[in-house]
Amino acid sequence: MEFFWYVVLIGILATYLVLDGYDFGAGIIHLFFAKTEKDKKAITNAIGPFWDANEVWLIAAGGILFYAFPTLYAASFSGFYLPLMMILWLLIFRAVGLELRGQIHNSMWEAVWDKAFGIASLLLALFFGMALGNVVRGVNLGMVENGVSTQEPHFFFLPLWNPTLSPVASELGIIDWFNWIIYKTNSSLNTQLKEMIYKMNFVLLALVIVSLSVWHIIEKEPFHNFINNPILFIFPLITFVGLFGLFKVKTFKKDGTGFLFSTLFLVGGFTSTTASIFPVVLPSTNKVNPSLTIYNVANGEYALSVGVYWFAIALALVIGYFIIQYKVFNGKMDDVGYGEH
Template sequence: MSLPELWFVIIAVLWIGYFFLEGFDFGVGILSGTLARDRAERRVLINTIGPVWDGNEVWLISAGGATFAAFPEWYATLFSGFYLPLLLILVCLIVRGVAFEYRAKRPEESWQRNWELAIFVTSLTVAFLWGVAFANIVRGVPIDADFEYTGGLLNLLNPYALLGGVVAVVLFTFHGAVFTALKTVGDIRTRARRAAGLLGVVGGVLAAGFLLWTQSESGNARSLAALVVVAAALVAALLANAAGREGWAFVFSGVVIVAAFAMLFLALFPNVMPSSLDANWNLTVENASSAPYTLRIMTWCAALATPVVLVYQGWTYWVFRKRIGTQHIAS
């Protein structure tokens, strides 16, 4: 495996790790505005991710930084062509982070309700936009011979990409519902399991359409194998959820997210950003990568830093592993 190929795999792992962790994070944020019946239940939902949401975003920073350093042409074309959606994602993530920190700074109900609404809206918006962005990356966008994006915003709002955005929202919410059932007690736990069952079925139907569309246009044997894993994991997650085995349901819902995004990267390789104008203008792992010396230095740095980050984040989840309910929320 060449260094550009290795870094494509590393970046894929970083993005997949981000969507596995931030997926249930966004899902819980969406459920805070739909599943919760009152402010106490909204606080329970938000508190399940309160200790970990900011750590989950480390994966996004790492993925963006690695893309910039390892594939500067990819980074430049992606961030210039997708400027408006990515700017909106950034603004939403900033507002979302502020909402987590500010919602409890004042006792007024209207103050807390508005910040909780901000968590719901930004979680929903970011989940949808990430789905749209990655669907467009796999499908291909107008890129010219100079590797410059030549389209506009409307090029990104095509039926395939919009379906990808909806699929991301539903699957993340399903993942979040399973996580909620795993982390809560009482009536909210029961309703989360019920919601997970419904969301899993709806998400399965939508994901089947989107992933089969992907397979028919860009797929290969590897992506087909990932598609089979998505289907099997979704069935297993639904069965475990129905049986009340929330731990296993979360494991399998996580496999659904991992395998679905892995399929997109497998369908994309060896391209990193296809051109819809001419296949000769595709950005690939070879023509978009940095110099070999840069990639070697990055490899050593990643080998040293990654275990530390993984151990620290794993320890965080272990410390905050207990379930919570409305009885744990101070009035």
């Protein structure tokens, strides 16, 4: 049952990264690229009906973590308490910025909430990249005195892995969003966005190469799991199919194709990373405490078995909701007028 719940957790996190990924990208583009009110409305219209529902998957992941892997939940949430609180506040500011912007038609009011929405989205992408970097690199499990790590007092922000994964996460959010706005709007920017995606792919490719190089420095045998279990190569394959497709973005006739390939790249990259350390879910960097695996952090067998039934009901409800939502808001979103009063 441990493996089942692990797959569920990874699936939910991957879904969250895809769906909320374009929300992060929306905020980043809103901050740096949206210069006119028309462009800003195109952005908010494209994510307005979806962004809050997308965050359900993050809550679901936390619930699965608490229920199925309570030891991992305790270790990660206590060890990463400060950054998690920062992420929580950033999620709040992003939501508040998006919702309050259109409440008062005043240039100063709108500018303040535009910045809140954009900066929070950028920092969220960076922080989630850092979080993934720490999971891969490992943390100083148990070696804490008075709430401070005895070996790595600032381990969340400083690892060598983070300066590479964080930009990858940010750029992926931007590319994901570019593809989403192409898919959901008839914006005059669409042709320009395709050109920008094509150029950004070269930067993304360079960042991926650097990340893999750093990974090889941090991990002595980074491809050990893939060599022992060749079926796992399906995940890197998905990643490179997505990347290859993104380089063809200017030739796509259907607007949704680019978003499909950015989704493949994001999901493939995330699952490749988790597969590389499986069954470990949080490596230990010291020799005193062992790494956390899905087997030594899982709940009891009976609890895991009973939870399957409740999970099936909840999953059916969530999937049903999302099907209805995406049917109602199918097609282009230019005339939604989200947040306008």
